[in-house]
Amino acid sequence: MRIFIVIALTSMLFACEQGAQSPRGFSLPEGDTQAGLQVYKKYQCGDCHKIAGDPEKEDATYLIVQPITLGGSSGRIKTYAELVTSIINPSHKLTPRQPASFTSEDGVSLMRIVNDELTVSELIDLVAYLQPKYKVTPYRTSDYRLYQLRIPDKNDDTP
Numbered sequence: 112m113r114i115f116i117v118i119a120l121t122s123m124l125f126a127c128e129q130g131a132q133s134p135r136g137f138s139l140p141e142g143d144t145q146a147g148l149q150v151y152k153k154y155q156c157g158d159c160h161k162i163a164g165d166p167e168k169e170d171a172t173y174l175i176v177q178p179i180t181l182g183g184s185s186g187r188i189k190t191y192a193e194l195v196t197s198i199i200n201p202s203h204k205l206t207p208r209q210p211a212s213f214t215s216e217d218g219v220s221l222m223r224i225v226n227d228e229l230t231v232s233e234l235i236d237l238v239a240y241l242q243p244k245y246k247v248t249p250y251r252t253s254d255y256r257l258y259q260l261r262i263p264d265k266n267d268d269t270p
Contacts, residue, residue: 147239147240160178161178163183
C-alpha cells in the first residue's frame with residue numbers, strides 16, 4: 112500500500128511539470144560571447160549595470176544611484192533560463208532587499224523593456240556573455256570539533 116502512495120505522489124509531482132506552462136524542452140542555441148559584449152554595449156546596459164570583477168572606469172557614470180552588479184559569486188548557479196527571464200521580464204523576480212532606487216513606486220523594475228528591440232540572436236549572445244560572469248561558490252560547511260566522551264575513571268575526581 113505504501114509503495115502505491117509513493118508512486119501516486121511521484122506521478123502527481125511530475126504531471127504538474129508537463130502542462131502548457133512547463134519550461135520542459137525550452138532550449139536556445141549556443142551564443143557568441145564577443146557578440147554578447149557588443150549587445151551589452153549597444154543597448155547601453157552599462158548605464159545601470161556593472162560586471163562583477165571588471166575594473167570600474169574612473170569616469171563611470173550611471174543612470175541610477177547604485178549600479179546593479181551582474182555576475183559574481185553565489186551559492187547556487189544562475190541558470191540560462193533565469194538570465195533570459197531577467198532580460199525579457201525584469202520585474203519577474205525582484206527581492207525585497209533591492210534598494211527602492213531599482214523599482215518604481217508600484218514595485219516594477221526600472222529596467223527598460225527591450226523586447227521589441229532585442230532580436231532573439233542578440234538575446235542568445237547577451238546571455239552567452241553574461242552567464243560565465245556568475246561563479247558558484249561551494250557551500251562551506253561548519254567545522255565542528257570532535258568531542259570525545261570522557262568516561263570518568265573510578266579514581267578520578269573530575270566530573
